[in-house]
Amino acid sequence: MLLVADIGNTQTHIGIYSGAELTSQWRVSTDPARSADELALIFQEFLSFKGLSFSKQVTGVIIGSVVPSLTAASREMVTRYFMFDPIVVEPGIKTGMSILTENPREVGADRICNAVAAFALVGGPCIALDFGTATTLDAVSEAGDYLGGSISPGIQISADALWQVAAQIQKLELIAPPSVIGRSTKDSVRAGVVLGTAAMVDGMIERMQKELGGDAPVVATGGLAPLIIAECETPIRHEPTLTLEGLRIIYERNVDSD
16 A cells, blocks of 8 residues: 655645555644654554554555655654655656756645646646645646646635734635625625635636646645635636645656666
8 A cells, every 4th residue: 555645834635545546535734843753653543543554554655745844754754664765756756747947846746746646637738726825826738747837825824814914804714705795894805815816716727728828627626625616717627635646646657667
């Protein structure tokens, strides 16, 4: 079995694959201060739910991390407790995708994984959309090259910033309002944050599709994806485990190349 770990700025998404099938998945909050031993406790607890352990069944691990301290701690944890080295999505790894940006080393592992998985699902050109800590859109060419993309503040970050600086606006549940014209402060905030994000995503997709030369399909992931996708005018395919799937594909490309 393969263990995949997508370590984001806010959450860490862990999955277990049996072949190409994702059999289990868990989420835990990301803490950059966690040590290798603390990570081992967390991973072992999740594995034990499925009768797995460090010494049984799991034969491979791949890590995609945008938190440098946890990249190192995770690598140490796998080496010490699984007794083999993990594959880490970093410069030099075989992704099967050329990175055509000015500095390929600065592209986040999650964005590469999303692009690889999206291209595998729908071909190219295509756009991978991730509603995470940041909202990212990444463009893949017809030939399967990673071209770059856009990064904007995530939905929750935008809402939190508003609540912190606006004394009269209180925290509320992020749901779609009945109208873009808010009849209350709550609905006005929801219109701005939820519908505003949807309008931004629609606009960015339209511009990217023009640069890609057609109606490139869009594949989206991220916790708040269903909320925003429902308010978008652009057809968007929702794939909740897009990043994990990208990790699996990259793992197989590196194992097969050995």
